[in-house]
Amino acid sequence: MMCRKRIRKIAEYTVAARIGRGRYGVCFLAHDLRGRKVVLKRFRRRMWRKNRANNHHEAVVLSGLCHPGVPELLGVVNEHRGYYFVLEYMEGKTLEDWLFDKKKIFSADEIYRIGTQLYDILEYLHSHSVVHGDISIANVVDDGGQVSLIDFGLARYAGGDPEDFRLDHARTANVLIYLLYSGYSGKGDRPWYEELPLTGEQRKFLLGLMKPEETEGGEKEAGRGTADIKSEFQKYFGDVHRGIRGEGQP
Secondary structure, three states: OOOOOOOOEEOOEEEEEEEEEOOOEEEEEEEOOOOOEEEEEEEOHHHHHHOOOOOOHHHHHHHOOOOOOOOOEEEEEEEOOEEEEEEEOOOOEEHHHHHHHOOOOOOHHHHHHHHHHHHHHHHHHHHOOEEOOOOOOOOEEEOOOOEEEOOOOOOEEOOOOHHHHHHHHHHHHHHHHHHHHOOOOOOOOOOHHHHOOOOHHHHHHHHHHHOHHHOOOHHHHHOOOHHHHHHHHHHHHOOOOOOOOOOOOO
16 A cells, blocks of 8 residues: 655645755745745744844745745744745845855856846845845855845845945855856965956955955045946956856866
8 A cells, every 4th residue: 555645734735845944043944835935944943033133034035035035935834833024035046055066167257147147136236235145056056047136034224325335245255256267277375366367357346345455446446336346347248358268168
């Protein structure tokens, strides 16, 4: 006699798989009653109680946003097994998965696209006074055509000073450096700004975001707005200024 696999349900949602685990909780891929994919983000009870004063930030921030690159907060579930956020599922794989599981080499065109789309999202967030606070290759999803930014657990509202967004700018530069390294075949025994075959303008751009205090005019560099940074990225990493070779290029 065949045993029918038990279907796990959380409220009205049918769980398909666990897709992530972290210090604060675990994420499940699930389907709603219409068959639509959603993410159920369950918080560990101990961490939920410990951070009770800050748990609401992610929901408050997401409920005020509407952008195709940001997951929509669809609701919450509070049951005996835990407290869940119900989030829009963003198609694709994280850049971490592309880099380390799929061993993907990102071409110059792909880096330009991903960087431009990520800065588009940041420009939107920052115009709404939102600091993401945790931009990383694990929190950027790409389906090959469109980028999404996930995990707003550390997101907060900020003031209007461009300096408030410096962390997001530095972490975005770090994401770009990871992508640039995907096509690098050297020894990896020197700092990135010495190893990667960047133009002088590209190197200065990234250093100005990662270490503004060490660059000429560092105070001015640190105070740039996100729209200005996006324009500079597009200028220095566009067709004319590309210094990194794409996959398959000599």
